[in-house]
Amino acid sequence: MNLHVLRLFYYVALTGSVTKASEKLHISQPAISAQIRKFEKDNDIKLLQVQGRGLVLTSLGNKLIKPLEKLFTIEEQVRNLIEDYHNYPEGKLRIVGNYLATSVLIPKWASLFKQQFSGVEVHISTVNSLNAIEKLINFEADVAIYSDIGVPLADSDLFECRELFRDEYLFVVAPGHKYSSQVVSLEEIIAEPFIMREEGSAARERLFQQCRELKVSPPKIELQFNGLNETIQAVMAGYGVSFVSSLIAEPSLKRGVLTKVDVPGVSSANSILLGTRIREHQEEFVNEFVSLVYNNLNINKLFIS
Template structure:
């Protein structure tokens, strides 16, 4: 079917005038008349009939006009959607986030973003560091918000560092090492409560011990969630090595205490990760722009 001819007919039906339709479509009246007659012949339908000095719709023409109106209304919706998608006001963003940013940074970022881009759908998967990078590399998500070591990123991943936070050893207030300054070897005498294998912070702790030739930590209790691990330490069992973002408030309230390990001053990098040389959707680019403007920074 000739959609251009259908559009010409649609304009005639809307305006009720071949002359007015010709003006709007910027073609001559004989040309528009000829194309509509050819269209009628193609369909084997009579769509227009003479009426006075103008034209009127036949019964078939009225039905065709109704169907054409639906078609071109959908066309306008498609055009509007494409414009909004290109502007990033509509779309779908898939994000993988490690535990730290997912629980302590993402909620406020999402709230700010959704207030401005309400019609953008978002799906956030919380996983460990290796899981987040795996999902990103295999195009299961558009981007990842990652907390860990910069050198852990694969070559295929582009990273943008937002800020750094400190990594702390923490214990319950009644622990013998609470608020003490001790050696790494002494710290490793404590049992540790940690997250599962694949956790970036757990890997940092193991790497730290190997670097300083210290005994490896005895991870005697393991949780898939960081909250559960922290609660176990608060309850009085063992120690944890964790981002200050997670435990700062607990320390300030006196529910946990820091252990100052001599010579150890490690920081955690919070980064946005994307696939190299692959363009982002406008919605994802808008998300990253908002995160850049609202990064969380630890107060000195």
């Protein structure tokens, strides 16, 4: 199988034209067209066809896009691992976490880890919980710390996840809101404008799941942010309702700039999970970080309480 030609085809499909693929790959247009035509002839297939002044994918060409995307993503990951081997001789620990994890939990753990393993590079990224799972599965992270959104890890023989602890989700509003410190029904609260993170964030997924289970229409998201701090600030400014982890809300509740709304019948448990590959498929310093996390959970519980 000629992967070089398949890469040419992939970028033609991705960019929508031979011209744009040529600019991206620094290969002449005639060379790209000729190689794709030869590949089609050799395999008795058709991947692209002319339509008007442009090119469109055939049904087979369209079917190949997703597998090729996975193939070239894996190729890029292999290349990055080799580069990391040369650039970080003592290792590189890649941690991803949702906002809750990277703002409240991971900084202390990362600091303790660096005190023991100063030569290991530590890279920390903030993503939503769904993206954290995806990055771990796609070998773009060594450790993922995220909130449970009901999505299991793929390839369970290679990956595992364990619960670190639980908190709860809260409905929060500004002190001047009509539902501030009140007991209201789910129907009443979701009729209000909501301020939430993007799709894939754990709190949003859990809220919408609860609405489906209770056969209630989901709330209308009037403001959407990619960061939880921005979400909290917007609620504090007096507009709308949000549904957030108590770990994040607690400091603002204590200062009196946010208040809780009690909504009976809504399951608010939030499991904080740690996902990794199994021990045989990861570097020893990753195992050391995981052990450090479990040995220092009590420290974080003191912070949480």
